[in-house]
Amino acid sequence: MTPRVRFAPSPTGYFHVGSARTSLFNWLYARQHGGTFVLRIEDTDAERGREEWLEGIITAMAWLGLEADEGPFRQSSFEPRHRELADKLYESGYLYACDCTRDAIDERTKDRKTPGYDGYCRDRGVARSATTGLRFRTPDAGETVVHDIIRGDVSFPHEAMEDFMAVKSSGAPLFPLANMIDDREMEISHVIRGEDLLPTAPKQILMWQALNEIDRDLPLPSYAHLPMLVNEQRKKLSKRKDPVAVESYRDKGYLPQAFVNYLALLGWAPKGDEEMLTLDQLVEQFELSDVNHAPAFFDIAKMTHINGEYIRAMDVDEFIAASQPWMEPLADAWAPADHEIPWTPEQFDEDKWRAIAPMVQERITMLSEIPAMVDFLFLENPRFDEAAVTKVLVNDADAERILEQAIAAFTDAEFQAEALHGLLTSLSESMDLKLRKTQAPIRVALTGSSVGPPLFESMVILGRDEVLRRLNAALVVARG
Numbered sequence: 001m002t003p004r005v006r007f008a009p010s011p012t013g014y015f016h017v018g019s020a021r022t023s024l025f026n027w028l029y030a031r032q033h034g035g036t037f038v039l040r041i042e043d044t045d046a047e048r049g050r051e052e053w054l055e056g057i058i059t060a061m062a063w064l065g066l067e068a069d070e071g072p073f074r075q076s077s078f079e080p081r082h083r084e085l086a087d088k089l090y091e092s093g094y095l096y097a098c099d100c101t102r103d104a105i106d107e108r109t110k111d112r113k114t115p116g117y118d119g120y121c122r123d124r125g126v127a128r129s130a131t132t133g134l135r136f137r138t139p140d141a142g143e144t145v146v147h148d149i150i151r152g153d154v155s156f157p158h159e160a161m162e163d164f165m166a167v168k169s170s171g172a173p174l175f176p177l178a179n180m181i182d183d184r185e186m187e188i189s190h191v192i193r194g195e196d197l198l199p200t201a202p203k204q205i206l207m208w209q210a211l212n213e214i215d216r217d218l219p220l221p222s223y224a225h226l227p228m229l230v231n232e233q234r235k236k237l238s239k240r241k242d243p244v245a246v247e248s249y250r251d252k253g254y255l256p257q258a259f260v261n262y263l264a265l266l267g268w269a270p271k272g273d274e275e276m277l278t279l280d281q282l283v284e285q286f287e288l289s290d291v292n293h294a295p296a297f298f299d300i301a302k303m304t305h306i307n308g309e310y311i312r313a314m315d316v317d318e319f320i321a322a323s324q325p326w327m328e329p330l331a332d333a334w335a336p337a338d339h340e341i342p343w344t345p346e347q348f349d350e351d352k353w354r355a356i357a358p359m360v361q362e363r364i365t366m367l368s369e370i371p372a373m374v375d376f377l378f379l380e381n382p383r384f385d386e387a388a389v390t391k392v393l394v395n396d397a398d399a400e401r402i403l404e405q406a407i408a409a410f411t412d413a414e415f416q417a418e419a420l421h422g423l424l425t426s427l428s429e430s431m432d433l434k435l436r437k438t439q440a441p442i443r444v445a446l447t448g449s450s451v452g453p454p455l456f457e458s459m460v461i462l463g464r465d466e467v468l469r470r471l472n473a474a475l476v477v478a479r480g
């Protein structure tokens with residue numbers, strides 16, 4: 001039988017990098033075994049769920065290239081079946097009604113060593129009503145073993161397991177029950193999900209086995225609980241404190257292929273030295289049983305480095321196409337959030353952008369860095385970095401003579417990068433200055449900044465007239 005896996009996110013927030021990793025590992029497993037990847041949106045938490053989060057999941061998965069073979073299904077549409085099977089479990093005695101309040105339970109159990117519910121209503125024969133929830137009667141002795149592909153056998157002694165709630169007093173089935181029923185109904189063979197759900201697994205196995213007795217007899221799925229993601233302080237990634245939203249990475253200009261590649265390295269490593277792997281290579285090499293159970297460090301610096309490598313590996317047309325949302329967004333196309341393009345559509349010059357693009361590609365790690373690096377080409381005047389202006393134009397006594405001589409030399413120079421380089425080199429020698437030193441005021445005059453694409457190539461793209469105009473303007477500043 002070919003595997004059937006599912007990704008079952010809850011739309012209760014931005015799509016989290018951890019969820020993206022879970023989605024990827026399910027997708028990879030399905031692809032490499034010729035299996036089926038099902039997308040099931042667990043939307044039963046009406047209070048916390050939002051339609052826009054759901055959209056966010058679908059869009060992010062499409063961006064990452066993780067398309068589902070079946071779905072998206074909405075868990076809420078299966079609720080009648082959840083209720084039907086909950087009733088069956090109740091009628092067969094696997095679930096019992098409980099009318100205890102939280103306070104009453106806390107009061108009774110405050111001195112007990114084992115946490116959780118004390119079984120008070122187990123044999124009280126409480127009638128089911130609008131104020132009773134339903135609890136699962138866990139066996140008194142023995143244990144439930146979760147055979148986990150990543151962690152091996154994890155045993156949960158029944159003594160330590162409480163009679164957990166399966167249905168709320170409102171009649172709504174709770175997550176462990178609904179989620180397990182859907183896995184049964186969809187005949188899921190492998191449950192691959194985050195390790196925060198490992199404690200839920202024995203409850204689900206017990207309920208699954210109960211349903212095997214009174215409903216269809218179905219084989220238990222295999223489990224694989226993926227290691228949690230931690231930040232630099234080795235603390236669990238926090239939704240509030242850490243940048244965890246996949247869309248924020250898209251907005252910054254991470255490439256989907258780089259992002260997916262990095263996600264694959266969270267808890268797994270290829271056998272060879274090559275860490276840059278395409279989706280196809282990942283499908284070939286990924287091994288679920290080789291996933292490590294130790295927490296995985298979500299290393300943004302490493303991911304950024306990988307992104308830079310991917311950017312450099314693109315051919316220039318691909319790079320230009322990928323950069324489009326940051327440069328000249330098309331009407332109705334996706335545009336990154338919080339990104340303001342510094343030039344108007346009329347100022348943007350496609351030819352200049354093409355000319356500088358290969359040099360920009362070598363110097364960035366995220367696409368969102370591009371505009372600040374090339375805006376001097378499109379704006380009437382560069383946006384000046386005040387600190388740089390003060391340092392190399394205002395406070396540097398050499399600035400004036402450098403600019404004067406540069407203007408004189410460039411006025412009838414051949415406007416070609418190597419020739420300009422040679423010219424400024426000999427000019428530096430004649431002034432007894434290092435080339436770096438003579439470049440500094442020229443670069444700030446032309447680009448507004450002391451860092452950026454190579455100077456001489458930039459000068460060629462700007463053209464002689466514009467170069468001379470900007471150098472003259474800077475000379476006025478240098479003269480004070």
Ligand code: GLU
Pocket residue numbers: 007008009010042179192193194197
């Ligand atoms: N909906 C659950 C969550 O987002 C995941 C359920 C599962 O994968 O079993 O945490």
